[in-house]
Amino acid sequence: MHRLPVEVLQVVFLLAVNDEPDCPSIFSYDSKTTAMSANFGSPPLLFTRVCRHWRDVAHSTPEIWSRIKVILPGRLVKPLTPFFPSLLQVWLAQSGNLPLTICI
Secondary structure, three states: OOOOOHHHHHHHHHHHHHOOOOOOEOEEEEOOOOEEEEOOOOOOOHHHHOOHHHHHHHHOOHHHHOEEEOOOOOOOOOOOOOHHHHHHHHHHHHOOOOOOEEEO
16 A cells, blocks of 8 residues: 655645635535535545545644634524534644634
8 A cells, every 4th residue: 555654644734724715614504505514625624534544644733723714604593513513622622732723
């Protein structure tokens, strides 16, 4: 099996996250259905879904978790499930002791 060295993959992850014009968004909101979901198409969540190696590297790279955008709509038809605060808590924990950039 061919694998990129961890250090190279970390640099790629950092470049991808920092290439986002805004902070990476943790949730996506569909205004038509007023449904919220986790934004697994946005880095760094995307990295955790490729393979085990990428997930391990992403979880060991706190720099990619130190920027986050949280957009909550003013009115939801359905209340937030416990999953959403848990996902936010995990994201923040992954950032370790690094300073956070939070866009709301």
